[in-house]
Amino acid sequence: MYAEPAITVRRAMDSDVAGLAELMYRFYAFNEEFDPSWATVRNLREAVKEHAAEALRDPSSIVLVAASGNSVIGYLRAALEENRLLASSRTLVIKELYVKPEHRRAGVATLLVNKAVDEARKLRAGLVAVEFPSANKIAEDLYLKIGFRPYLVRYVKEA
Amino acid sequence: MSLESIVVRRMSEGDLEAVAELIARLKSLNEELDPNFKVVEDLDKVVREYLERSLKNDRVVVLVAEDEGNRLIAGVIRFELVDRLFYEPRLKAVITDLYVRPQYRRKRLGRLLVEKALDEARRMGAGIVTVVYPAGNRIADSFYTKMGFVELNKELYRPCKE
Secondary structure, three states, X not given: OOOOOOEEEEEOOHHHHHHHXXXXXXXXXXXXXXXXXXXXXXXXXXXXXXXXXXXXXXXXXXXXXXXXXXXXXXXXEEEEEEOOOXXXXXXEEEEEEEEOHHHOOOOHHHHHHHHHHXXXXXXXXXXXXXXOOOOOHHHHHHHHHOXXXXXXXXXXXXX | OOOOOEEEEEOOHHHHHHHHHHHHHHHHHHHHHOHHHOOOXXXXXXXXXXXXXXXXXXXXXXXXXXXXXXXXXXEEEEEEEEEOOOOXXXXXXXXXXXXXXXXXXXXXXXXXXXXXXXXXXXXXXXXXXXXXXXXXXXXXXXXXXXXXXXXXXXXXXXXXXX
């Protein structure tokens, strides 16, 4: 008998890059199932390694990880967006959020989002936003449950 | 990308690698939609063996949609003939797997695969076709509803341990 290590949520470090790349791969692979416009490049496995490294380097990107012991079981990537014409000029936009299936339904996504909201406050962003494919009911139910509301709609058409 | 260069045919031995990738993606998608479908560690090996057995089984049909222009397998459908024993019509075709690559979606390729499968099933004597997929899969819900499928059975579950 052993106790499962507790889940901790923190900023991602360089040592997390391999675990992060794996989760990013799964995030993009999952999203492409919802709409052909999310179809990924053929060398996705390679491309996510660079994407993970870049996200850690980028000062306007916030990457959080949920760790269980030594392994990364979930992550969130957000970017700060600014529009000087709006009274609430800064928005922290959650671009990617993924938790491994075996760790789902345990509040991990909520922990990640709550930490993102903390980070938003530190950066004086008045709004936290999230984007996900319209057909992703799992994401929609999750965000509605933790207090998000519909905000912006993006429609697409093949050119 | 249009459907002009797509050909639907029976799967052959040479398609094993490509089709195994598609089936593995389907099973991984099921895992994403419901943790009750957590995939096994050696998924790729299990999928390959499943397809090898399928090719040798007279009651199983695997059709692939090949993009001849790009020489790529764009989609796959697998069904098995099952004797319902107590009910008429006795022979049913059960669709066990259907998967189309994301960049080939929304082009009615899934519909084409189902229609070709139905043609084959009819030729083999099946009177009814059914499909089973995880309850949370809304993509499948809307796809099959649009094709005229209606609920037939219910499957409930609970863990064995207390």
